[in-house]
Amino acid sequence: MSESMLFSDVVRKRHSMRNFFPYPVKEEILHSVLEDAQLSPSNCNTQPWQTHIVSGSKKEALSKALLAADEAGQVTPDFSFSxxxxxxxxRERYKEQGAAYYQAIGVKRDDYDLRREASRRNLEFFGAPHVALLFMPEVGDNVRVAGDIGMYAQTLLLSLTAHGLGGVPQTALGCYSDTIREELGIDPSLKLLFGISFGYPDMNHPANQYRIKKALINESVTFHR
Structure with a gap:
């Protein structure tokens, strides 16, 4: 990372990466990223995030278990999502993003086999050498804790970018929480919100070259004066 890299540059450079080089992140860089994320705000400083980083042979075993669960239709989300x-x-934004992604990787709208294959890349962590699985305790209706996890994740993603890395938040991983807990020996009291696959992105891959527009400020912000 350049020492002169501005925060505004980091924010604009960050986007979801969906193809990575296989080589792992150096331990000292990984710890630096995690130290940044640990400074995230949380309700009453509860710091409820429980992050599990999976790499190497354990990551490969987890991927195989996830692919098998998907093939068997064993979907076990801790939190509903559709x-x-x-x-x-x-919904329009969702469709726009999906269309842009599939077009970038050369998958036609009516090619359902290729679309499924592309979707299952989530369970292979898009080839990333690491995945961070973001678990949380159940507290009340879970909304406040989930918000804390979101702030942690954003800090993590921005720090990855600042360190010359890339990541992609994956709600899809949260759909297989029982499989992941069983494979990693995680207590059932901890609930999986989502995961972030990360590493060094292959910027020449089509999946990392397309961009989608963001809404203008006046579409999301109302000023009261």
Whole structure:
């Protein structure tokens, strides 16, 4: 990372990477990223995140278990999620992102086999050497704790970018929470929100070259004066 890299540059450079080189991140760099993330804000400083980093042969074993669970239809999310619940502009943005991604990697809309293959790349962590699985304790309706996890994840993602790395948040991993807990020996009291696959992105891969537009400020922010 350049010492003169501005925060605004880091924010604009960060985007979801979906193809990585296989070589691992050096231990000291990984610890630096995690130290940054540990400084994230949380409600009453509870710091509820429980992050499990999976690498090497354990990551490969986890990927095989996830692919097998997916093949068997063993979907076990701790928290409900369906893209069909979105409507209006939110659904339009989802469709726009999906269309841009599939077009970038050369998958046609009606090629369902290739679309499924592309989707299952989530369970292979897009070839990344590491995945961070973000677990949380159950507290009340879980909304406040999930918000804390979101702030932690954003700090982690920005720090990855600042260190010359890349990452991709994956809600899809949260759909296989029982498989992941069983494979890693994690207590059932901890609930999986999502994961972040990360490493050194292959910037020449089509999956990392497309960009999607963000909403203008006036579409999301209302000023009261």
């Amino acid at each position: 893209i069909d619940d979105f409507s209006g502009i939110y």
